Amino acid sequence: MANVSVGTVDRIIHNRGQVTMENIEIVNAIIKKYGYKRNIYASNLALNKKFRIAVFLPKNEGLEYWLAPLNGIAKAAEEFGKFGVLIDYYFYKYDTESFKKIADKVLKLDYEGLLFAPVFYEESVVFLTECKKKNIPIVMIDSNIQEIEGVAYIGQDAYQSGYLAGKLISYGIKSESNILILKITRETERTSKTTVYLQRIQGFYSYFKENAFLPVFNFTEISTHDTSRNHLMVKMFLAIDCVFVPNSRVHIVAKFIKENNLQGIRIVGYDLLKQNLDYLNDGIIDFLIHQKPEEQGYLGISHLYKKLVLKEEAESITYMPLEILVKENYSYSQQSKL
Amino acid sequence: MANVSVGTVDRIIHNRGQVTMENIEIVNAIIKKYGYKRNIYASNLALNKKFRIAVFLPKNEGLEYWLAPLNGIAKAAEEFGKFGVLIDYYFYKYDTESFKKIADKVLKLDYEGLLFAPVFYEESVVFLTECKKKNIPIVMIDSNIQEIEGVAYIGQDAYQSGYLAGKLISYGIKSESNILILKITRETERTSKTTVYLQRIQGFYSYFKENAFLPVFNFTEISTHDTSRNHLMVKMFLAIDCVFVPNSRVHIVAKFIKENNLQGIRIVGYDLLKQNLDYLNDGIIDFLIHQKPEEQGYLGISHLYKKLVLKEEAESITYMPLEILVKENYSYSQQSKL
DNA sequence: CTGAAAGCGCTTACAG
DNA sequence: CTGAAAGCGCTTACAG
Numbered sequence: 033m034a035n036v037s038v039g040t041v042d043r044i045i046h047n048r049g050q051v052t053m054e055n056i057e058i059v060n061a062i063i064k065k066y067g068y069k070r071n072i073y074a075s076n077l078a079l080n081k082k083f084r085i086a087v088f089l090p091k092n093e094g095l096e097y098w099l100a101p102l103n104g105i106a107k108a109a110e111e112f113g114k115f116g117v118l119i120d121y122y123f124y125k126y127d128t129e130s131f132k133k134i135a136d137k138v139l140k141l142d143y144e145g146l147l148f149a150p151v152f153y154e155e156s157v158v159f160l161t162e163c164k165k166k167n168i169p170i171v172m173i174d175s176n177i178q179e180i181e182g183v184a185y186i187g188q189d190a191y192q193s194g195y196l197a198g199k200l201i202s203y204g205i206k207s208e209s210n211i212l213i214l215k216i217t218r219e220t221e222r223t224s225k226t227t228v229y230l231q232r233i234q235g236f237y238s239y240f241k242e243n244a245f246l247p248v249f250n251f252t253e254i255s256t257h258d259t260s261r262n263h264l265m266v267k268m269f270l271a272i273d274c275v276f277v278p279n280s281r282v283h284i285v286a287k288f289i290k291e292n293n294l295q296g297i298r299i300v301g302y303d304l305l306k307q308n309l310d311y312l313n314d315g316i317i318d319f320l321i322h323q324k325p326e327e328q329g330y331l332g333i334s335h336l337y338k339k340l341v342l343k344e345e346a347e348s349i350t351y352m353p354l355e356i357l358v359k360e361n362y363s364y365s366q367q368s369k370l
Numbered sequence: 371m372a373n374v375s376v377g378t379v380d381r382i383i384h385n386r387g388q389v390t391m392e393n394i395e396i397v398n399a400i401i402k403k404y405g406y407k408r409n410i411y412a413s414n415l416a417l418n419k420k421f422r423i424a425v426f427l428p429k430n431e432g433l434e435y436w437l438a439p440l441n442g443i444a445k446a447a448e449e450f451g452k453f454g455v456l457i458d459y460y461f462y463k464y465d466t467e468s469f470k471k472i473a474d475k476v477l478k479l480d481y482e483g484l485l486f487a488p489v490f491y492e493e494s495v496v497f498l499t500e501c502k503k504k505n506i507p508i509v510m511i512d513s514n515i516q517e518i519e520g521v522a523y524i525g526q527d528a529y530q531s532g533y534l535a536g537k538l539i540s541y542g543i544k545s546e547s548n549i550l551i552l553k554i555t556r557e558t559e560r561t562s563k564t565t566v567y568l569q570r571i572q573g574f575y576s577y578f579k580e581n582a583f584l585p586v587f588n589f590t591e592i593s594t595h596d597t598s599r600n601h602l603m604v605k606m607f608l609a610i611d612c613v614f615v616p617n618s619r620v621h622i623v624a625k626f627i628k629e630n631n632l633q634g635i636r637i638v639g640y641d642l643l644k645q646n647l648d649y650l651n652d653g654i655i656d657f658l659i660h661q662k663p664e665e666q667g668y669l670g671i672s673h674l675y676k677k678l679v680l681k682e683e684a685e686s687i688t689y690m691p692l693e694i695l696v697k698e699n700y701s702y703s704q705q706s707k708l
Numbered sequence: 709c710t711g712a713a714a715g716c717g718c719t720t721a722c723a724g
Numbered sequence: 725c726t727g728a729a730a731g732c733g734c735t736t737a738c739a740g
Contacts, residue, residue: 074733
């Protein structure tokens with residue numbers, strides 16, 4: 033229609049330059065008038081290329097939680113593999129040294145997309161700053177670093193999930209209740225990590241602050257990494273009505289409560305670890321808050337596929353729904369429909 | 371490698387016949403040894419065809435609920451439109467006559483895939499039986515007709531959702547509670563429909579039966595289509611502690627309760643209609659059970675895309691997760707990450 | 709700055 | 725029963 037060849041039209045559509053202003057205008061006018069949609073099949077067949085993505089996550093050493101996003105990623109790998117998406121995995125041990133070492137390695141390699149979880153805050157900022165120079169799409173899952181722009185995030189709203197935990201704790205409370213906030217840490221844990229669990233605790237307190245009509249609550253906040261060794265804890269638990277564990281290690285308290293045959297304690301925690309589900313099923317844990325880590329992994333890859341293969345824009349922030357899991361509905365949440 | 375042309379290989383791969391047994395075996399052996407994956411881009415470019423899908427649902431006449439699957443379908447239409455999926459819509463009025471009329475129309479047209487909601491049980495069985503003769507992939511959403519084989523289903527487990535409702539009602543109950551099961555019907559409603567709400571009620575009762583340790587419950591079950599006109603109801607509600615509405619019209623009770631300023635009544639219902647969410651936010655409705663109707667629509671189209679475009683198998687039954695919605699988590703469930 | 713041409717891998721109508 | 729060839733729509737190296 034413009035009396036130019038397909039080569040020229042292609043140069044205009046993809047802004048590859050080397051065309052006269054005149055032709056650019058003629059062709060764009062025609063496109064505007066008649067529309068043009070790239071044929072994905074033809075385009076990708078001609079490109080005949082692979083899209084290489086690096087997945088950079090903590091190693092699954094006794095960290096059952098990190099299996100979940102990997103499952104979602106594997107699912108996505110299969111689905112998008114058909115479209116030329118290739119995924120390489122890089123795992124770091126749960127310490128900053130290992131993180132930095134592997135991060136350097138990932139940076140050196142030329143990937144077209146990156147999916148990663150910023151477990152260590154400061155190190156992640158450094159890493160992301162370097163990555164951004166390469167101008168490739170990057171997706172963070174699990175926790176967000178809001179300060180860095182232009183990086184997509186798919187994960188939880190930690191504050192709101194703590195707020196929700198407050199609500200769940202408040203069901204069936206007595207006129208006065210003693211609430212324990214138990215921060216169960218890992219023995220090896222360092223401090224320099226993202227502040228997810230702090231945000232959860234903050235949200236938790238906010239719930240009670242903003243709902244002043246509720247009965248009186250007394251809060252106790254302690255950190256531990258091992259309830260079993262501390263026999264004074266039994267005594268303490270006798271005065272407790274509710275326990276909030278702001279991470280996935282809620283099964284440790286549940287075990288303690290079950291072993292010591294403590295009754296009538298409401299427990300709210302996070303994540304569908306095997307052990308947590310067992311205690312949920314047992315009736316020891318009352319609620320688990322679930323933020324679909326498999327789906328985070330799946331959606332992360334899907335986001336990169338959209339950018340790389342379809343050359344489309346994609347949501348830059350996706351908050352996962354805050355799912356409330358009780359004994360009666362967990363089986364249907366597990367069989368995720370990815 | 372087999373010293374045959376691509377045409378012959380193609381005939382073997384697609385079982386198009388007209389090849390000697392000998393060649394079939396040679397080529398299959400080579401494929402087995404070296405593997406072969408169809409290049410989707412090349413295949414669909416060469417096929418150069420559109421995949422036409424009929425969507426057959428109730429008309430959205432004051433049925434806000436049915437907007438949700440349509441939103442999901444629209445999302446899918448956009449996403450899979452790029453791959454040649456075309457969707458036509460057929461809506462029937464919420465009565466069997468209209469259903470049959472439109473069903474005939476849909477049957478006459480030649481679609482390659484069908485998405486539909488079997489609202490009227492018997493008429494749907496007739497329709498499905500006819501459809502199956504065409505040997506096209508069919509997906510049901512919303513409610514299932516298990517008797518018909520070879521038809522995919524994406525939707526709720528109605529029984530289990532009622533069971534869950536029982537659990538939700540049971541939070542914070544007194545030593546003796548009066549529970550009202552309110553079947554709010556539409557004035558025009560016929561009886562010949564799928565039995566979703568009956569299954570929900572059944573599941574609801576089961577919860578209390580199977581958890582005999584619970585306090586005493588007294589159940590009252592009534593049907594109505596308009597609480598506002600019945601002034602005797604106020605009196606009745608004064609003796610009620612909990613209300614279970616096994617469908618999306620829970621906002622009608624909520625309105626009644628709010629207008630009559632009745633206090634301390636726990637309400638559990640279904641579906642994220644605008645009005646339901648308002649009452650959830652108000653604190654009148656305590657829990658809504660949500661089974662992601664948008665996602666049902668989206669997944670329905672996605673299922674057909676997998677079958678038609680990718681020529682893959684797809685799950686034949688997908689139960690949606692039973693999501694528990696409270697005031698504190700609903701906003702994140704609405705912004706569905708389709 | 710532009711066009712003609714080859715090629716991506718698969719499908720299919722056609723001639724033999 | 726088989727093969728050669730055209731064509732799907734786009735991309736790109738190359739010649740001019």
